[in-house]
Amino acid sequence: MATLPQDEFKRAVYDLTRLIPAGRVSTYGAIARCIGASGASRRVGWALNQCFGEMPPVPAHRVVNRLGLLTGAVHFPVDAPMVDQLRAEGVEVFDNQVMGFDGVFWDPWKAGEW
Numbered sequence: 001m002a003t004l005p006q007d008e009f010k011r012a013v014y015d016l017t018r019l020i021p022a023g024r025v026s027t028y029g030a031i032a033r034c035i036g037a038s039g040a041s042r043r044v045g046w047a048l049n050q051c052f053g054e055m056p057p058v059p060a061h062r063v064v065n066r067l068g069l070l071t072g073a074v075h076f077p078v079d080a081p082m083v084d085q086l087r088a089e090g091v092e093v094f095d096n097q098v099m100g101f102d103g104v105f106w107d108p109w110k111a112g113e114w
Contacts, residue, residue, distance in 0.1 A: 003037070004035070004036070004037065009035070009037065009040075009043065009047060010047045010050065010051075012035040013031060013035065013044050013047040013048065014047070014051060014054060014058045016031050016034055016035060016108055017031065017048065017051075017058050017059060017060060017062065017063060018056065018058060018059065019108065019111070020059060020062040020063070020106050020108075021106060022059075022062075022089045022090075023089045023090045023091060023104065024062065024091075024104050024105070024106035025062050025063065025064050025068070025086070025091060025098055025101070025104055025105060025106060026062060026063055026064075026105065026106045026107070026108065027041070027063065027064060027065060027066050027105070028041035028042070028044040028045050028048075028063060028064075028065060028066075029041040029044075029066055030107055030108060030109075031044045031063065031108065032044045033109075034108040034109055041065075041066075044063070045063075045071075045072055048060040048063055048072060048075075049072070049075045052076075052077060059085075060072065060076075060082075061076065061080075061082045061085035061086055062086070062089075062106075064098055064101075067097070067101070068097050068098035068099075068101035068105075069096060069097050069098075070082050070083060070086075070093065070096040070097065070098070073096060083096065086098070091104055
């Protein structure tokens, strides 16, 4: 599949990320695959780094790496840390890693919402 232009790519990432239910997480790779950009997980991360201030809000805190690590946490505003947002939704996090990752992982393909 052809590479999506940057604006379309970001819109697709944001739209899909907004579908992740509270208390669940997805991964950069799962989002990339679902929007037809398999192998573009880093590009998903860069798009999410730019989402702060978007309306409606993009729950970027619900996107982690394939091991459940909060690799994007350093990019979050000081007043809204990624770990705090996840914990507020009931996601258990220890040492910047989602505990029970398989139980809270949201796969957009299996959810049938995309």
